[in-house]
Amino acid sequence: MSVESLEKVLQSHPFFADLDPGLLETLVGCASNLVFKAGEFLAREGNPADRFFLVREGRVAVEIFRAVGGPLTVETVGGGEVLGWSWLFPPYKWHFDARAVTGVRALAFDAACLRRKLDADKAVGYEVVRRFASVAVQRLESTQLQLVDMYVESR
Amino acid sequence: MSKAGETRGLRVLPVMEARRETADTVTFELDPAPDTFPFAPGQFNMVYAFGLGEVPLSISGDPGDPRRLRHTVRGVGDVTRALASVRRGDAVGVRGPFGQAWPVEAAAGHDVLIVAGGIGLAPLRPAVCHVLAHRAQYGHVALLYGARTPADLLYARELQAWRGRFDLDVEVTVDRATAQWQGAVGVVTRLVPRVSFEPARTSAFVCGPEVMMRFAARELQRRGVPDDQVFLSAERNMKCGVGLCGHCQIGPLFACRDGPVIRYRTLAPLLAIREA
Numbered sequence: 001m002s003v004e005s006l007e008k009v010l011q012s013h014p015f016f017a018d019l020d021p022g023l024l025e026t027l028v029g030c031a032s033n034l035v036f037k038a039g040e041f042l043a044r045e046g047n048p049a050d051r052f053f054l055v056r057e058g059r060v061a062v063e064i065f066r067a068v069g070g071p072l073t074v075e076t077v078g079g080g081e082v083l084g085w086s087w088l089f090p091p092y093k094w095h096f097d098a099r100a101v102t103g104v105r106a107l108a109f110d111a112a113c114l115r116r117k118l119d120a121d122k123a124v125g126y127e128v129v130r131r132f133a134s135v136a137v138q139r140l141e142s143t144q145l146q147l148v149d150m151y152v153e154s155r
Numbered sequence: 156m157s158k159a160g161e162t163r164g165l166r167v168l169p170v171m172e173a174r175r176e177t178a179d180t181v182t183f184e185l186d187p188a189p190d191t192f193p194f195a196p197g198q199f200n201m202v203y204a205f206g207l208g209e210v211p212l213s214i215s216g217d218p219g220d221p222r223r224l225r226h227t228v229r230g231v232g233d234v235t236r237a238l239a240s241v242r243r244g245d246a247v248g249v250r251g252p253f254g255q256a257w258p259v260e261a262a263a264g265h266d267v268l269i270v271a272g273g274i275g276l277a278p279l280r281p282a283v284c285h286v287l288a289h290r291a292q293y294g295h296v297a298l299l300y301g302a303r304t305p306a307d308l309l310y311a312r313e314l315q316a317w318r319g320r321f322d323l324d325v326e327v328t329v330d331r332a333t334a335q336w337q338g339a340v341g342v343v344t345r346l347v348p349r350v351s352f353e354p355a356r357t358s359a360f361v362c363g364p365e366v367m368m369r370f371a372a373r374e375l376q377r378r379g380v381p382d383d384q385v386f387l388s389a390e391r392n393m394k395c396g397v398g399l400c401g402h403c404q405i406g407p408l409f410a411c412r413d414g415p416v417i418r419y420r421t422l423a424p425l426l427a428i429r430e431a
Binding site for chain 2: 059063076078079080101102145146151152
């Protein structure tokens with residue numbers, strides 16, 4: 001896929017909606033377009049978090065591995081959502097498994113490439129980290145609701 | 156024949172059919188013959204298990220077919236457990252229908268978001284039936300449904316049929332699951348950004364546990380849906396059904412008479428009141 005069309009794909013993803021075109025141009029050099037088959041792993045717990053993904057289509061299960069009883073799905077991430085923020089913070093290791101439940105199309109960002117750009121240009125860094133923080137807050141709120149186990153009380 | 160919304164005395168109706176939805180939830184159908192039982196989507200009945208007592212139950216049937224009266228009940232107390240155990244040929248007492256309905260007619264011309272949590276799908280099912288029966292009157296229509304686990308999902312076969320329609324977006328999620336579950340995992344509010352709608356011309360109907368409704372309403376607000384176009388079902392301890400006894404009072408409102416369906420703009424400040 002050409003850089004130009006990759007830029008359009010990036011622009012159309014909700015995570016980078018309304019991003020300044022100049023910033024987009026900076027980021028697109030670190031992105032690549034990937035396809036995963038159902039059952040393939042996008043990430044494994046403990047492996048280097050050397051990229052993150054913007055899911056375009058399909059569903060990815062974020063799982064906690066258990067030696068006995070099989071994995072537990074913590075959440076699923078679908079089209080229009082972002083997967084992975086371990087690449088932002090040392091020690092840059094995945095904390096969960098991420099497995100394609102269906103066929104998945106995603107944009108993958110090279111973490112080392114992106115970190116270099118974020119460090120070099122604080123405006124880019126702020127914009128990207130701000131967007132990740134917003135996603136993290138929403139996910140935290142969702143996790144808190146899951147913990148409340150609210151359906152147990154419903155009639 | 157009674158009209159929708161008309162209050163009637165106790166009627167004893169035979170059970171035509173009862174089927175298990177989940178481990179603790181059953182749907183049963185009553186036969187109002189030779190009469191019919193007209194109702195509006197979102198209304199409820201006071202349903203009597205003889206010798207035990209009476210509970211408010213939302214009507215979960217199709218408002219287009221008043222020859223059958225359908226309720227879905229989760230057995231959590233003595234009366235609801237008795238009602239969840241009825242079989243064909245048993246009889247139950249029914250008073251109703253009571254309460255304010257989902258504004259399905261006022262929503263014509265709008266996109267419609269139906270957001271259900273757990274057994275909250277039961278009072279919304281009549282709204283889904285109505286919207287699908289009058290599909291051309293609405294814009295984009297989406298059903299967002301969340302449950303605790305895959306085993307807690309209601310109306311499994313019907314959900315599958317709805318998912319097969321090209322004119323209805325159905326998104327289902329559960330709070331917890333093992334890897335065998337192929338669907339979405341996460342709270343129902345996570346589904347809102349996954350469907351397309353034009354916020355300013357969207358009507359949203361939300362029913363589920365109160366916590367879920369609060370967060371769903373906030374998510375809709377965040378997406379730009381005006382508060383007066385979001386409707387919640389305020390279930391409280393209804394007793395008389397006609398706003399006299401005060402058991403279901405929420406601030407100045409009686410859930411049985413002024414609800415159960417209430418505009419979010421009206422209900423939001425009342426939901427924030429902390430009882431001692």
